[in-house]
């Protein structure tokens with residue numbers, strides 16, 4: 270082939286699929302896959318592999334996926350991007366091979382793998398070639414699972430990710446979804462109607478808001494493709510290239526100067542927004558919340574303390590009173606695992622009444638989900654500090670890395686309470702019969718008040734400090750400095766946990 274002929278083939282392949290599909294995408298506000306890559310990586314840094322995959326076939330430029338290595342902010346990454354103008358981004362045999370190869374390469378190089386997804390899943394017309402074999406579509410997921418926790422895997426989802434395609438995002442550490450266009454589902458709306466009779470739409474069943482607010486499979490709900498790409502970049506700034514490295518440090522900055530004491534109401538009945546507390550505590554503007562719309566009774570995200578990355582988990586009494594539910598337990602487990610895999614120290618800010626009780630949550634398996642959270646926290650060997658901001662009752666104390674879970678420190682604010690349950694519930698649990706037997710209302714109220722006072726005295730935080738249950742009682746204004754020093758001191762800790770291959774996690 271001469272130079273001109275090669276240039277022509279190259280031009281054709283670089284143009285992607287038919288013009289009508291480019292126009293249809295543009296009408297939906299969707300960018301061409303190559304434009305997405307150009308916006309994401311440092312200019313001129315992208316080196317593409319397999320550009321000519323399936324180039325002898327008609328209408329399958331690059332076989333519908335663009336793969337290669339590039340740089341983001343000077344850091345090496347590997348990238349794959351489905352081209353939805355080519356058979357709706359479906360996977361042929363060469364597509365699968367390209368995806369498997371680029372994940373394998375990211376794993377070998379120890380660099381983050383970025384997935385820009387917009388795909389109809391397996392190319393149904395080519396299934397014998399791509400579906401069942403040793404390097405068939407299943408190999409994509411196997412390779413993702415193998416790379417999980419070794420390198421960051423980050424997904425931005427711009428269009429559909431159907432059937433098998435939905436598992437690429439599911440095996441990623443985080444997924445950013447563009448509202449209105451991104452969707453994830455195992456069976457299309459047509460298939461759902463055929464199988465179950467249910468009439469639904471891709472958006473209603475598997476749209477971005479559904480997954481970011483209800484199922485928890487999505488982590489960031491984005492208004493535009495540009496925002497989703499910005500999320501990928503921001504997320505990367507908090508995680509290392511791979512599991513052997515420390516997260517990137519930044520120049521230390523001050524906190525916002527918020528009055529932390531004023532943010533926490535004394536009355537447990539009064540809710541406060543834990544996200545404001547976190548933002549006031551950490552370096553100014555450094556809190557990057559993850560899954561902000563899902564299981565909001567627990568807020569999780571990355572932040573920086575004196576320039577160093579920490580993963581923060583805080584109970585948020587603004588939502589469901591900060592009680593832990595099935596979803597919040599799962600949210601915590603996953604985030605703790607993520608931080609532990611990538612050497613991000615953990616800060617727990619407890620204001621927790623405990624796990625939810627009742628027949629609804631029992632049927633959902635609250636015990637199993639709670640056990641999973643407690644397992645993740647037990648197994649996390651990164652530096653971890655538990656701060657009891659207002660209260661930690663019952664198994665909530667355990668779930669927020671209380672003293673039994675080998676935290677590097679348990680710190681309490683002077684007004685904090687740690688107990689098996691709140692005073693009101695405890696008095697009722699122990700004295701219900703006696704209270705019921707007192708006929709005179711004044712006498713009954715006096716009895717309850719006295720038992721309550723006794724209970725409060727027993728759980729006084731200074732008593733717990735004197736019993737070495739908490740390691741320090743710290744004024745709110747001193748907390749930030751205390752945490753900075755303690756995390757610095759814990760940085761070199763031994764991270765051996767247990768002599769075994771792996772535990773048997775409650776799932």
Ligand SMILES: CCC(=O)SCCNC(=O)CCNC(=O)[C@H](O)C(C)(C)COP(=O)(O)OP(=O)(O)OC[C@H]1O[C@@H](n2cnc3c(N)ncnc32)[C@H](O)[C@@H]1OP(=O)(O)O
Pocket residue numbers: 355356357358359388389390391392393394406429431432433434457
């Ligand atoms: C591991 C197991 C699996 O993954 S099984 C995969 C199952 N996948 C599916 O059921 C998805 C089927 N496709 C769809 O629902 C739609 O194409 C979605 C993804 C919603 C995109 O819709 P839209 O943007 O309107 O595109 P379109 O339907 O007009 O299709 C454009 C061209 O692509 C083709 N196409 C689409 N999906 C597949 C597929 N999975 N396998 C093979 N070809 C597919 C369409 O036939 C169409 O082709 P053409 O350009 O008309 O030649």
